[in-house]
Amino acid sequence: MISPAPLDPPRLLSLATAVPPEVLVQDDVIRESRALLGHRFAQFDRLAPAFENAGIDTRHSVVPLDWFRQPHGWTDRTRAYAAGAARLFCEAAGKALDRAGLTAAQVDAVVTVSSTGIVTPTLEALAAAPMGFRADVMRVPVFGLGCAGGVSGLAIARDLALARPGAVVLMVAVETCTLLFRLDRLTKADIIATALFGDGAAAAVLRAGHDGDAGRPELGPGRQHMWPDTLGIMGWTVEETGLGVVFDRSIPAFAETELRAALDALTPGRAVDRHVCHPGGAKVITALESTLDLAPGTLDAERQVLARCGNMSAPTVLFVLESVLQSGQRGELLALALGPGFTLSILPIRVA
Numbered sequence: 001m002i003s004p005a006p007l008d009p010p011r012l013l014s015l016a017t018a019v020p021p022e023v024l025v026q027d028d029v030i031r032e033s034r035a036l037l038g039h040r041f042a043q044f045d046r047l048a049p050a051f052e053n054a055g056i057d058t059r060h061s062v063v064p065l066d067w068f069r070q071p072h073g074w075t076d077r078t079r080a081y082a083a084g085a086a087r088l089f090c091e092a093a094g095k096a097l098d099r100a101g102l103t104a105a106q107v108d109a110v111v112t113v114s115s116t117g118i119v120t121p122t123l124e125a126l127a128a129a130p131m132g133f134r135a136d137v138m139r140v141p142v143f144g145l146g147c148a149g150g151v152s153g154l155a156i157a158r159d160l161a162l163a164r165p166g167a168v169v170l171m172v173a174v175e176t177c178t179l180l181f182r183l184d185r186l187t188k189a190d191i192i193a194t195a196l197f198g199d200g201a202a203a204a205v206l207r208a209g210h211d212g213d214a215g216r217p218e219l220g221p222g223r224q225h226m227w228p229d230t231l232g233i234m235g236w237t238v239e240e241t242g243l244g245v246v247f248d249r250s251i252p253a254f255a256e257t258e259l260r261a262a263l264d265a266l267t268p269g270r271a272v273d274r275h276v277c278h279p280g281g282a283k284v285i286t287a288l289e290s291t292l293d294l295a296p297g298t299l300d301a302e303r304q305v306l307a308r309c310g311n312m313s314a315p316t317v318l319f320v321l322e323s324v325l326q327s328g329q330r331g332e333l334l335a336l337a338l339g340p341g342f343t344l345s346i347l348p349i350r351v352a
Contacts, residue, residue: 010161010208011216012349013102015322016095018088019060019200019309024178026056032065033194041186051195055282055303059198059310061178062088068181073241077179081117086126088174088201092315093131096170096203104131108167109138109160113153113314115146115236116175116243123174146234147278148224148339149173149314150202155222155347157206165209173314174201180236180243189247196281198310202318217325217333220348225262230254230342246340252283255338260291262344263336270348273331275299276324278317278338279306301327325351 030051038044061067062084089112097104110124110133119126122141124133140160145152150173157171177197182190207213233251237244248254277288279302289298301323309319317337324333333349 007165007209008211008213010158010206010219011213012219013205013207013213013216014096014099015202015204015318015325016092016099017200017202017315017319017322018091018095020062020084020088022061022064024059024061024065024198026051026054026058028065029059029194032068036069036183037186037191040183041191043188044191047188047191050192053282054195055285055306056196056310057307059178060200062176062199063179071183071241077242078117078119080179081176082119082126084176084179084199085114085117085123085174085201088199089123089127089172090130092174092201092203093127093170093172096205100205102168102205104133106168107133107137107170108164109140109169111140111142111153111157111160111169111171113142113145113149113171113173114175115144115149115313116177116180118143124172144340145314146339147280147311147313147316148337148341148343148345150278150317151335151337151345151347152222152224152339153314154204154219154318154335155345157204158219158222158347161206161208167207169206170203171206172201172203173318175199175313175315177311177313180245182242182244184241185239185244188249189245192249193245193247196311198312200309200312200315200319202315202322204318215352218350220350222345222347223266224346225266225344226341227258227262233342235340251280251338252287254342255284256287256291259288259338259344263346266344266346267334267348270334271332272334274324274329274333276317276321276333276335276349277302278336279303279320280311280338282306
């Protein structure tokens with residue numbers, strides 16, 4: 001009996017990113033935040049250094065700065081999310097397909113990752129007509145993964161590609177974090193979120209079982225670790241006028257003390273040439289370098305993405321991956337991100 005030829009593994013055909021045109025300069029955000037929040041929140045001045053020490057120069061938003069000067073409810077936020085996130089979806093997906101030499105009509109499955117808004121039909125349906133997806137495209141919307149969504153979404157898309165050899169799988173992570181800013185809910189977590197978060201999208205095109213893709217980055221199986229009794233570290237609360245941020249100040253310390261053991265259990269003995277990390281914030285990057293036994297400054301692409309775009313939640317790690325790949329990095333990469341759960345999500349990537 002002749003054994004079948006081994007299936008060519010899932011490969012990353014292309015990766016692209018997009019940000020909205022509205023640029024928020026951090027110095028302007030500090031002034032605007034002080035004007036809007038200083039008289040509402042007694043501890044604002046004590047927390048103001050969070051803006052200056054965030055490692056962020058600019059961020060991007062789907063709405064202009066003056067949008068934040070008025071209170072908004074679910075209707076306003078959802079309208080802005082549907083319009084802004086759909087535009088970002090189309091821009092990132094269009095660029096990724098162009099780079100892969102494919103068209104939207106050739107896409108067989110779309111994985112959409114987003115946790116900063118709720119629309120039904122979901123974003124890939126809103127984008128279907130302008131993109132030109134086929135009527136029989138498989139839609140896989142994923143909600144609630146937060147900052148881990150970029151890695152977890154890529155892992156889901158990888159498994160879909162493996163299960164359907166030859167199928168073109170498009171994964172899009174898109175977040176509009178800025179729309180969650182609220183004047184009616186002021187906690188320390190809200191101030192930190194206002195100092196950190198921006199909007200953006202990233203898209204990846206994957207395929208398995210296609211001989212012509214040899215040499216493209218190979219995606220290994222993604223894995224996750226969820227720590228018990230950590231639901232309160234990160235997430236959203238659902239409230240009358242919008243989502244409320246849950247963002248515990250212990251995240252950098254938690255990463256420094258807990259990440260290494262979880263990572264070693266998920267990837268025992270695995271040699272890594274470059275960790276590709278979600279830059280949750282300046283302190284988080286420093287904690288990651290410490291726990292991963294990396295020299296200070298090693299995570300340079302992470303710091304650059306944070307400085308240019310802020311923390312965009314799910315797509316941010318894919319901005320880092322794009323930068324790392326463009327730098328010519330080869331060998332064994334490991335993408336990793338922390339998100340609600342509290343969960344570590346990882347994905348090995350081999351670049352020949």
